[in-house]
Amino acid sequence: MAEVMAGFVCGYALALIATPVAAIAMVRARVRSATVEQVVPSGTPIVAVAVLIHTFAFIVLTAVGLLLGLLLFGLEDGRSANGLGSPNWLFTAIILAMTAIAFIPPAALVQRWRTPLLVSALLFAVCFGWAMPYLSLLGPQ
Numbered sequence: 001m002a003e004v005m006a007g008f009v010c011g012y013a014l015a016l017i018a019t020p021v022a023a024i025a026m027v028r029a030r031v032r033s034a035t036v037e038q039v040v041p042s043g044t045p046i047v048a049v050a051v052l053i054h055t056f057a058f059i060v061l062t063a064v065g066l067l068l069g070l071l072l073f074g075l076e077d078g079r080s081a082n083g084l085g086s087p088n089w090l091f092t093a094i095i096l097a098m099t100a101i102a103f104i105p106p107a108a109l110v111q112r113w114r115t116p117l118l119v120s121a122l123l124f125a126v127c128f129g130w131a132m133p134y135l136s137l138l139g140p141q
Contacts, residue, residue: 003070003076006065007069011065013127014124064128069132072088076088087134095128099124
């Protein structure tokens, strides 16, 4: 079950990356949005916002990583061949398709979010699509 642990580690790494970026974006957005201002009032320290965001990101992204680890484990039983720069081309192709389905529509609809969404999509695809299969090879076979 090295695949599941690799998914957990990749999800946690993404949570660590996303926390400061999301906290700073939330604090900056409260100037432009009354809704964000109500959720995060002006006197709220950025550290408190970061703790809440990290808790949410940790739970969600590690859960996604665990589920993707189970998918990778299931695909490893079929012994998928190398390809797409990954030891498991089918898993990487599935991750790329999921990333495109999840990130491209919002990026196309909201001009202001396009760059952050595309960078997030790239990080998600690299972390789960390529790093996770290689990381799972380090565990017991």
